[in-house]
Amino acid sequence: MSGPSTYEPKYAAAKWMDQRLPIIRMGADFMTFPSPRNLNYWYTFGGILALCLVVQIISGVILAMHYVADVDKAFASVQRIRRDVPFGWLLQSMHAVGASMFFLAVYMHMFRGLYYGSYKAPREVIWILGCAIYLVMMATAFLGYTLPWGQMSFWGATVITGFFSAVPIVGESLQQWLLGGYAVDNATLQRFFALHYLLPFVIAALVGLHVWALHHVGQNNPIGISEKTKEDTLAFHPFYTVKDAFAIAVFLVIFAIFLFYLPDALGHADNYIEADAMKTPPHIVPEWYFLPFYAILRAVPDKLAGILLMIGAIAVLFVLPWLDTHKVRSMRFRPVARWFFLIFIVMCFILGWCGAGTPDNVAIKLGSKMVDGVKVDSGITFYRLSQISTIYYFAYFLIILPVLGLIEKPIKRPDSITKAVLGDGKRGAALAPAE
Amino acid sequence: MSESSTMPADTDVEDSSKRDFIFLATGATAAAGVAAVGWPLVAQMGKAADTLAAGSIEIDLTKIAQGQQLKMLWRGKPVFVRHRTAAEIEKAAAADPADLKDPQTDEERLTPDTSGNLRPEFLVMVGVCTHFGCVPVGEAGEFDGWYCPCHASHYDTSGRIRKGPAPKNMAIPPYSFVTDSVIKVG
Structure with missing residues (x-):
């Protein structure tokens, strides 16, 4: 899709540079990249995510200048950032809220890809790189959440590193090797800080590959039909730079609402209590963006099985291109799959809800019963509900999509992107195609 | 070539x-x-020499009244020393090991004192849930032992897992009686 470069250096200096390092050409080709003319707002999350990464790296590097990775000082140093460092309150909040915004955008981006079949040939590698980015993002977010050294930081780190102790035979040694001690302690905090600083740059490198692969095969689009003629495309600039910019502005307004009005809404109050190895908070919950996986972890009463299921929930994403074998990319033209997809999204939200709830509590009240002379609610518990939704989560990838790939009849698709946008040329004026 | x-x-x-x-x-x-x-x-990721060296603590058992539990930090983890009541000891001994997820008798979880006698009134264990490492709450749960608030694991009065996701009984740290009233953990 990238085609031959159309860049012509205008100035002598630009020409000189172009012959030595064609970096201006690279930028120019990026801006004139022919994109499908029918991209909707769901396609703006790529740009939004690039911005999120930049915001996190800039605010994070600044925070690292004031933060102290030492168990006796970490908690106080974060409080100092918030109270004493000029604009520290802004930068610390921006980084913490920014993490949530980053995940919000990445989930939208992933759901977009799932619905429009962006993982299908020839975009499997783009999808896998995206899954890898998501995985490293999760690691980075977890490591970063440990740094303020509050109760949730400490006990979250204890629980998550405890996953490794489930590995047969070497589990405990492996866990202590990762922690650098018998329990989460100073050695753990210091290495988590070092890795938290490193991983965003790994993400940046993976993003580079993700975008490179994208520009090699071209973008997918809402109807999932490949570009056939020049009329099917528009230059990235100004058509999509403007669209992306508008979406970014809307996104930043939402970001700002959280940042300035609800900075703690997405966090947990217990993290304002300094870490205490002797006392576990009554209710440990991860950050909201991990809740669905936390629910999957708790959906089985066995430690190792719970962890394997949780790992499987992410691993299954990597092989999705080979599970969904249907020829038609976009679910717009898959009358059956789109309903299962809608249920899938609902199930993801239910999993998140279960992750936040206490397993034995009643989630959906169906009546009440008498226990020891006390009237209590009865119905579906969070535990049961998380099992139902976990089964659906896996069934969607492992049964529903593979089976639909064999039997689902798609509805009629338009002949081309241009026809889908303009009908048979009867409405709207044709925009200038990309050069 | x-x-x-x-x-x-x-x-x-x-x-x-x-x-x-x-x-x-x-x-x-x-x-x-x-x-x-x-x-x-x-x-380099493993335990450093100073971490390994900070290995043992001594605990005076006379300071713990019957029905009380002492919590001490040992190697970054809490150690529980519980002075059990007669009812608790009886309950712990009554459980049939064959019914347990991690079969162990109460006696197997005790260490003899200097004169070679078991002291069932003192239960010493690492107060860490074997599920994901939270600290269980004492005198709670369906077996009146310990209850882990993180993922609802129930331990009995011997610290053995009875219900919930934890796979093993709470660990017994290496410890010995220095005198009849002082133990050394680690």
Whole structure:
């Protein structure tokens, strides 16, 4: 899709540079990249995510200048950032809220890809790189959440590193090797800080590959039909730079609402209590963006099985291109799959809800019963509900999509992107195609 | 090598075993080098000498009244020393090990004192849930022992897992009686 470069250096200096390092050409080709003319707002999350990464790296590097990775000082140093460092309150909040915004955008981006079949040939590698980015993002977010050294930081780190102790035979040694001690302690905090600083740059490198692969095969689009003629495309600039910019502005307004009005809404109050190895908070919950996986972890009463299921929930994403074998990319033209997809999204939200709830509590009240002379609610518990939704989560990838790939009849698709946008040329004026 | 048409003809007459030697020697050195550099990189992640050294604590049992529990930090983890009541000891002894997820009798979880007698009134264990490492709450749960608030594991009055996701009984740390009333953990 990238085609031959159309860049012509205008100035002598630009020409000189172009012959030595064609970096201006690279930028120019990026801006004139022919994109499908029918991209909707769901396609703006790529740009939004690039911005999120930049915001996190800039605010994070600044925070690292004031933060102290030492168990006796970490908690106080974060409080100092918030109270004493000029604009520290802004930068610390921006980084913490920014993490949530980053995940919000990445989930939208992933759901977009799932619905429009962006993982299908020839975009499997783009999808896998995206899954890898998501995985490293999760690691980075977890490591970063440990740094303020509050109760949730400490006990979250204890629980998550405890996953490794489930590995047969070497589990405990492996866990202590990762922690650098018998329990989460100073050695753990210091290495988590070092890795938290490193991983965003790994993400940046993976993003580079993700975008490179994208520009090699071209973008997918809402109807999932490949570009056939020049009329099917528009230059990235100004058509999509403007669209992306508008979406970014809307996104930043939402970001700002959280940042300035609800900075703690997405966090947990217990993290304002300094870490205490002797006392576990009554209710440990991860950050909201991990809740669905936390629910999957708790959906089985066995430690190792719970962890394997949780790992499987992410691993299954990597092989999705080979599970969904249907020829038609976009679910717009898959009358059956789109309903299962809608249920899938609902199930993801239910999993998140279960992750936040206490397993034995009643989630959906169906009546009440008498226990020891006390009237209590009865119905579906969070535990049961998380099992139902976990089964659906896996069934969607492992049964529903593979089976639909064999039997689902798609509805009629338009002949081309241009026809889908303009009908048979009867409405709207044709925009200038990309050069 | 000799079949390659791009090679100058005169290399054919040279001893090809010399090239094999260079290839193997370089490869072997590289492999040894990677291992030599790799091992320190892996090993540095483990427990440092000072972490290993900060190993033991002494606990005076006379300070714990019956029905009380002492919580001390040992190797970054809480150690529970519970002075059990007669009812608790009875309950712990009554459980049939065959019914347990991690079969162990109450006696197996005790260490003899200086005169070789078991002291069932003192239960010493690492107060860490074997599920994901939270600290269980005492005198709670369906078996009146400990209850882990994180993922609802129930332990009995011997600290054995009875219900919930935890796979094992709470661990017994290595400990010994220094005198009849003082124990050394670690």
